[in-house]
Amino acid sequence: AGHVDDAHIEANARTGKDWPSHGLNYQENRFSPLKQIHSGNVDQLGLAWSYKLDSSRGVEATPIVVNGVMYVSAPWSVVHAVDARTGKALWTYDPQVPREMAYKGCCDVVNRGVAVYKGKVFVGAFDGRLIALDAATGRQVWSTDTIDNKNFSYTITGAPRVFKGKVYIGNGGAEYGARGYVTAYDAETGKQVWRFYTVPGDPARAYESKALEEAAKTWDPAGRYWESGGGGTVWNSLVFDPELDQMYIGVGNGSPWAHRKRSPAGGDNLYLGSIVALDPDTGAYKWHYQETPGDNWDFTSAQDIVQADIRIDGKLRKVLLHAPKNGYFFVIDRQSGKFISARNFVPVNWARGYDGNGRPIMEEAVRGAGKAEIIPGPLGAHNWHSMAYSPQTGLAYIPAQHIPTAMADDPNWTGFNSNTPGQLMSNTGWNTGRVMLEPSSPPFGRLIVWDPVRQKEAWHQKHVSPWNGGTLATAGDLVFQGTADARLVAYHARSGKKLWAAPMGSGVIAAPVSYELDGRQYVSIAVGWGGAFGLGDRVADFKSPGTVYTFVLGGKAPMPERVAYQMNALIGGLKYDQQLVPAGAALYNSNCIACHGYPGISKGGALPSLTYLPVAMIDNLGSFIINGPATSRGMPDFAGKLSDDDVQKLRAFILAMADAVRPGLPAEKGR
Ligand SMILES: O=C(O)c1cc(C(=O)O)c2c(n1)C(=O)C(=O)c1cc(C(=O)O)[nH]c1-2
Ligand SMILES: [Ca+2]
Numbered sequence: 001a002g003h004v005d006d007a008h009i010e011a012n013a014r015t016g017k018d019w020p021s022h023g024l025n026y027q028e029n030r031f032s033p034l035k036q037i038h039s040g041n042v043d044q045l046g047l048a049w050s051y052k053l054d055s056s057r058g059v060e061a062t063p064i065v066v067n068g069v070m071y072v073s074a075p076w077s078v079v080h081a082v083d084a085r086t087g088k089a090l091w092t093y094d095p096q097v098p099r100e101m102a103y104k105g106c107c108d109v110v111n112r113g114v115a116v117y118k119g120k121v122f123v124g125a126f127d128g129r130l131i132a133l134d135a136a137t138g139r140q141v142w143s144t145d146t147i148d149n150k151n152f153s154y155t156i157t158g159a160p161r162v163f164k165g166k167v168y169i170g171n172g173g174a175e176y177g178a179r180g181y182v183t184a185y186d187a188e189t190g191k192q193v194w195r196f197y198t199v200p201g202d203p204a205r206a207y208e209s210k211a212l213e214e215a216a217k218t219w220d221p222a223g224r225y226w227e228s229g230g231g232g233t234v235w236n237s238l239v240f241d242p243e244l245d246q247m248y249i250g251v252g253n254g255s256p257w258a259h260r261k262r263s264p265a266g267g268d269n270l271y272l273g274s275i276v277a278l279d280p281d282t283g284a285y286k287w288h289y290q291e292t293p294g295d296n297w298d299f300t301s302a303q304d305i306v307q308a309d310i311r312i313d314g315k316l317r318k319v320l321l322h323a324p325k326n327g328y329f330f331v332i333d334r335q336s337g338k339f340i341s342a343r344n345f346v347p348v349n350w351a352r353g354y355d356g357n358g359r360p361i362m363e364e365a366v367r368g369a370g371k372a373e374i375i376p377g378p379l380g381a382h383n384w385h386s387m388a389y390s391p392q393t394g395l396a397y398i399p400a401q402h403i404p405t406a407m408a409d410d411p412n413w414t415g416f417n418s419n420t421p422g423q424l425m426s427n428t429g430w431n432t433g434r435v436m437l438e439p440s441s442p443p444f445g446r447l448i449v450w451d452p453v454r455q456k457e458a459w460h461q462k463h464v465s466p467w468n469g470g471t472l473a474t475a476g477d478l479v480f481q482g483t484a485d486a487r488l489v490a491y492h493a494r495s496g497k498k499l500w501a502a503p504m505g506s507g508v509i510a511a512p513v514s515y516e517l518d519g520r521q522y523v524s525i526a527v528g529w530g531g532a533f534g535l536g537d538r539v540a541d542f543k544s545p546g547t548v549y550t551f552v553l554g555g556k557a558p559m560p561e562r563v564a565y566q567m568n569a570l571i572g573g574l575k576y577d578q579q580l581v582p583a584g585a586a587l588y589n590s591n592c593i594a595c596h597g598y599p600g601i602s603k604g605g606a607l608p609s610l611t612y613l614p615v616a617m618i619d620n621l622g623s624f625i626i627n628g629p630a631t632s633r634g635m636p637d638f639a640g641k642l643s644d645d646d647v648q649k650l651r652a653f654i655l656a657m658a659d660a661v662r663p664g665l666p667a668e669k670g671r
Pocket of ligand 1: 060105106107108155157158172173174175235298300384530532
């Protein structure tokens with residue numbers, strides 16, 4: 001890995017032999033120029049090797065492959081170096097993330113991958129450490145704590161990026177309350193070079209930059225937003241543009257979610273929901289474009305940013321292509337930051353479109369304090385699952401979805417760390433200011449293929465559920481995507497015709513990569529079900545441990561045995577007090593829902609559904625919730641947070657939900 005530097009990454013973009021950086025090249029288009037595997041022979045793909053990641057939670061990593069070695073991260077930020085010819089382990093590195101850290105992140109103990117540069121491997125540990133390893137041995141070279149304020153619940157889930165001799169990383173944490181920033185460190189020494197905050201801090205103190213002085217004018221200090229951090233975490237995307245010598249960061253949602261609580265007089269709340277361009281050497285602000293002014297729904301713009309040069313109205317334009325959570329596909333001039341166009345790629349109900357200046361025309365009823373279903377939901381029309389763009393077809397390949405959610409402002413919100421039953425996960429430290437209510441729109445998952453010039457769908461494939469994997473496009477006129485129902489599929493990149501599929505060990509959420517070794521083209525994918533939606537829900541009947549699968553033409557290795565998902569019967573036959581059910585529902589929303597899903601409806605994901613627990617467990621629910629055995633695997637300890645009465649209410653709600661979905665006559669239910 002010693003040869004991987006800026007020049008190598010740029011030269012490799014032309015050959016595609018290595019996969020040396022997160023999005024393959026600096027453009028992060030995930031378009032491999034390799035074409036040994038093509039639409040005419042992809043049906044001959046077979047397994048070359050598989051590798052066990054020794055994990056049971058969500059696997060989100062894009063593997064890095066250089067010079068015959070694959071570097072791939074697993075849950076809990078564990079790094080594996082694998083011989084890409086044979087699939088044999090070279091070394092592993094476990095940063096020993098304290099297990100009680102798990103619930104300090106919103107969305108599973110995931111890691112989206114490592115970066116490789118000049119003989120080092122860089123990983124962001126879930127607990128906020130940025131760590132440099134010797135690429136040859138896996139030994140730690142340096143480690144630095146990226147967290148500037150321990151009152152907030154910062155994590156790292158994203159892949160670091162390295163360019164110009166610096167490692168760049170942002171943090172997660174805006175559901176809990178955090179103030180977003182991105183930091184650059186010297187790649188050799190780990191010394192901090194600069195830090196850019198994305199939202200203003202306490203106005204009683206000096207703002208760190210002119211950009212924040214400007215941003216502060218779009219926030220109402222009456223909301224004391226700085227106490228909850230304000231939000232704006234850069235938890236997934238940051239990319240480098242070598243041509244314009246600038247970088248782009250995708251900025252997240254508000255803390256708290258509720259705009260009215262955060263900034264009572266309104267305001268755009270810059271730089272939430274924006275793409276911001278920065279000077280990579282100094283962190284100085286260059287421009288921004290805000291996709292979601294005054295975010296109210298966890299509408300992050302942290303989705304991956306793709307750079308492209310495309311012809312619009314006869315002129316070649318340097319643009320960014322972006323499909324953030326809010327459901328619109330954006331084309332932005334990356335020189336000036338000026339809005340070019342936006343069109344919704346899924347149904348949306350929060351805006352009626354964008355005006356010529358790039359401002360959304362808001363649907364005020366959906367912004368109201370009362371109950372409103374938000375479409376797309378807070379898990380987004382597109383989440384972190386990466387989007388490929390093929391310059392060959394001129395199409396973007398979007399893992400799109402809708403996960404229904406309805407919400408209202410919490411009238412009992414009193415500020416940072418205010419906790420009331422019903423307020424989303426508030427008893428575990430989330431700070432949304434929003435209560436969860438029953439939605440009615442149907443969920444879906446789709447591969448949507450989008451023409452950015454016409455702002456129009458080219459074709460789509462329907463999936464059986466939301467939460468499918470990221471995409472890879474290749475010069476062989478192929479697009480690869482893993483699915484929630486445990487397959488890796490290849491489609492014709494132009495027609496959308498399905499050409500090949502292989503069974504995976506569990507639902508797939510990460511993106512495939514492709515590279516060439518000894519004259520042969522490989523396709524690899526890291527698989528393990530989990531992440532935000534996958535924690536509490538699933539469609540596949542399999543839940544094999546985390547595995548990397550590598551395919552080659554004519555590959556003959558046996559597919560690893562798949563492990564069936566173990567599930568008990570729908571719980572029933574127990575007495576409970578109907579009158580406790582509504583209070584139990586509210587407690588469920590403020591304590592359990594983000595990890596265990598909707599009881600009754602969900603059949604469990606990476607973590608079990610509580611309506612499918614063994615009877616003995618539900619009868620001793622308190623012993624699992626209060627100082628229970630799962631705390632060593634990351635479950636919060638609710639001692640002092642939930643009373644015995646609360647446990648009875650939760651139990652009643654769980655049993656009632658099981659009865660609600662049980663087939664049979666109402667009179668027979670709920671004995
Ligand atoms: O606001 C944040 O700081 C933040 C962080 C993360 C994260 O770090 O994983 C996610 C989100 N938000 C988020 O909104 C979201 O939908 C999400 C999904 C996932 C995942 O890994 O499946 N992470 C995150
Ligand atoms: Ca978020």
